[in-house]
Amino acid sequence: MLEARKFNEDRSAVWLAFFLIGLTLFLLAGLGDCTGWVLGVKVWTDPGKALAPLAKSYAPVPGWLSLAATIGFLCLLLLWERWKSLEKPAEFFLPLVIVVTLTLAAWVIGHHGFFAATPNERNKLGLNWSLGLTGEAGYLLALGLGLILGNFFPKAAGFLAPAARTEWFIKTGIVLVGAAIGVKAMEQYQLAGAILLRGLAAIVEAYLIYWALVYLVARKCFGFSREWAAPLASGISICGVSAAIATGAAIRARPVVPIVVSSLVVVFSVVELLGLPFLAKLLIPQEPMVAAAWMGLAVKTDGAAIASGAITEALFNPDGVFKKDWMLLTTTTVKIFIDLFIGVWCLVLSCVWVYWIDKKPGDRVGWKEVADRFPRFVLAYFLAFGLFLLLTKLLPEKLSDLKIVSGELDAWRKIFFALAFFSIGLSADFRKLWQEGLGKLLAVYVVCLFGFVIWIGLGISWLFFHGMQPPLNVGGGP
Amino acid sequence: MSQEENSSKGEEMSGPEPFHRAEYFLVGGSLGLGALFLAGIYFLLG
Numbered sequence: 001m002l003e004a005r006k007f008n009e010d011r012s013a014v015w016l017a018f019f020l021i022g023l024t025l026f027l028l029a030g031l032g033d034c035t036g037w038v039l040g041v042k043v044w045t046d047p048g049k050a051l052a053p054l055a056k057s058y059a060p061v062p063g064w065l066s067l068a069a070t071i072g073f074l075c076l077l078l079l080w081e082r083w084k085s086l087e088k089p090a091e092f093f094l095p096l097v098i099v100v101t102l103t104l105a106a107w108v109i110g111h112h113g114f115f116a117a118t119p120n121e122r123n124k125l126g127l128n129w130s131l132g133l134t135g136e137a138g139y140l141l142a143l144g145l146g147l148i149l150g151n152f153f154p155k156a157a158g159f160l161a162p163a164a165r166t167e168w169f170i171k172t173g174i175v176l177v178g179a180a181i182g183v184k185a186m187e188q189y190q191l192a193g194a195i196l197l198r199g200l201a202a203i204v205e206a207y208l209i210y211w212a213l214v215y216l217v218a219r220k221c222f223g224f225s226r227e228w229a230a231p232l233a234s235g236i237s238i239c240g241v242s243a244a245i246a247t248g249a250a251i252r253a254r255p256v257v258p259i260v261v262s263s264l265v266v267v268f269s270v271v272e273l274l275g276l277p278f279l280a281k282l283l284i285p286q287e288p289m290v291a292a293a294w295m296g297l298a299v300k301t302d303g304a305a306i307a308s309g310a311i312t313e314a315l316f317n318p319d320g321v322f323k324k325d326w327m328l329l330t331t332t333t334v335k336i337f338i339d340l341f342i343g344v345w346c347l348v349l350s351c352v353w354v355y356w357i358d359k360k361p362g363d364r365v366g367w368k369e370v371a372d373r374f375p376r377f378v379l380a381y382f383l384a385f386g387l388f389l390l391l392t393k394l395l396p397e398k399l400s401d402l403k404i405v406s407g408e409l410d411a412w413r414k415i416f417f418a419l420a421f422f423s424i425g426l427s428a429d430f431r432k433l434w435q436e437g438l439g440k441l442l443a444v445y446v447v448c449l450f451g452f453v454i455w456i457g458l459g460i461s462w463l464f465f466h467g468m469q470p471p472l473n474v475g476g477g478p
Numbered sequence: 479m480s481q482e483e484n485s486s487k488g489e490e491m492s493g494p495e496p497f498h499r500a501e502y503f504l505v506g507g508s509l510g511l512g513a514l515f516l517a518g519i520y521f522l523l524g
Contacts (some may be wrong), residue, residue: 190509201519212505225495348504356500463519 007085012172013171016478020412021179021384024405028391028398033057036404038411039104044137045113045125054411055404067108074415078163078168084426087379096163103422106145107415110138118273118307120314133271135299138414139421140266143259146425164423166255171377173416174246176409176410178343179383182388183406184336199293199334200369205460206297213456214448222444227251227359230349231258234342236448240265240300240470243342250346250378251353259424260438264445266288270302276454277311283458288316289468290461292327296334297457305335317470328343332459343381350378370451 036055037065044050051063057141075097079089082407086092110116115137117130130339131137144165149156215233224232230251235244241262256360276298280291291312299305392402470477 004481099499201515205519208508208515212508212512215501216505219501220496226498226501259481352500356503357498463516 001140007082007167009165009220010171010376012081013168013377014175016077016172017175017179017377017380017384020078020083020176020409021387024408027401027405028395033404033408035408035412037061037069037370039065039066039108040407040411041108041135043111043113043121043125043396045117045127050108050111051351054408057460064241067104069103070415071097074100089238091164091307095160099160099163099419099422102307103292103419104141104415106141106422107138107418111135115141117305118311119475120307120310124408132273132304132307133260133266134269134273134301134304134307135414136266136269136304138418140243140263142418142422146422146427148272150423150426157203160203160426164426166420166423166427167249169416169423170245170249170255171319171369172240173413173420174249175377175380175384176204176240176413176416177246178340178384179388179404180410180413181336181339182385183392183402185340185385186389186392194414199330199466202293202297202342203334203337204466205463206457207238207345208454209460210453211345213237213452214360214444217448218444222440224440224444227253227257227268228261228441231261232444234345235265235300236445237453238338238342238345240269240302242339243345245417245420246342246346246378247349250350252358255420255424256427259421260441264441265300268449269299269301272299272454273304273308273311277308277315280312284462285316287462288312288322288327288464288470289465290318290329290458292330293334293461293465294458296331296338297461302339306332319471322470323473330465340385342376343385346380366391367383389420427437 005466026032026034029035033055037163040052041050041056042052049063049099051067053059053061053063053066065358077092077333078096079093083089085355090310095301110133113121113125113127113130114134115131116135117125118132118134119130122128122130131142149160211233218229218232219226231244231248231253233246235241236257243259244258245263247253248255248261253306276295277291280294284290292309295308295312296305299308306328309328316322317324336364385420388406392399395402
């Protein structure tokens, strides 16, 4: 028996996330950058440049040391958190070290230019061709590695299983999303107040229409269960990986559900990235801001959306007639505010599921039960978001430090998500999943995405941004 | 109830799971609000 005392993943995830937040905030107090040594992986082709610490202040630290420190710190932190609930800590710690090491290896390899470089990055990296999956290819590789172990090496998978706690990793990552988004949201607000209101309106509109339609199609036309339809609707319609994972956790779906949906999201974002900027140029050549907003609304993963914004800007502004980066700023603003709404939507879904759908006949669900069963990590997401929004508002002179903090928390978030992908691969039987209807999942994704999601996105972008133009580059400056 | 413990609920991707009243409320409410919002913006933007 490995568990000595019942371990509450929800509570522990919140604690872990706020511990990391607390550590990063030392920077604001002038006490130094406590987590800047975390591994920050960029897209690479030269193995010598694959590993490096995230923060510039740690630039002299060798990449291998940053990797070792990340693995060591994470393993000790997770062990410390689980210590009281373990009878034999060694049976948890050794598998944990292996799980974290393999996940980070997959994460780093997934950032190789062959997998990750988007078309606008190929020249810089000296590549003629790449899969264009962005760095989120690391998630797919982590999932693939987990699947290989889980399906072909069951003894090894069984040994690693105690450390592969998907739900724990997912929830910690989601709270960290809130913190990272808080700073980005305020930063975008300061940079692009004019774009913001239109972007917000477009996002609310897109959420309300996209989600409901995808959910309806998945449930009514394809006969999906609620457990699959809700993460699918969030993944296809909102912003992919984070939305599918957060929705799955909010409605208490099995972890395999959002992970499978997220994998489809990453793969399809490549198709969107390669096609939509050129389609925008073809369909709306006189509307650069509509095109930029469309990329933010339609292209799913953060990396792919921002890359598609850069490609769109290159296509619409080849001669530098408009000021640089305004289109990219529009895409980024729309994308970031979509991310922010994940929390709002998860709050709504949690309430609907706890109060109505999961309620058994005859049950009386009072506010106390709702509060008990309510996923705490959703509240923690808002708390983290609010904290960073407040800090950015109250300490404008510390914005550059807050951006560093936000970047570091985002790096930890990505590692926790990658751990979740690896863990789910370890426990998922994909033969069974395929029999259950993985092909049908693919079909609903294609039908919804190309059938109406991208077209509604275009319509909404046109409604809110048509006639707007980026400022002219009169002085020739940026 | 954790996600793992909850796995008995909806083992299959699809199956005989009738549309719950709350789902109608969620989908209808979302689309309705979307339409209202759209009408409001149409008014505002002329």
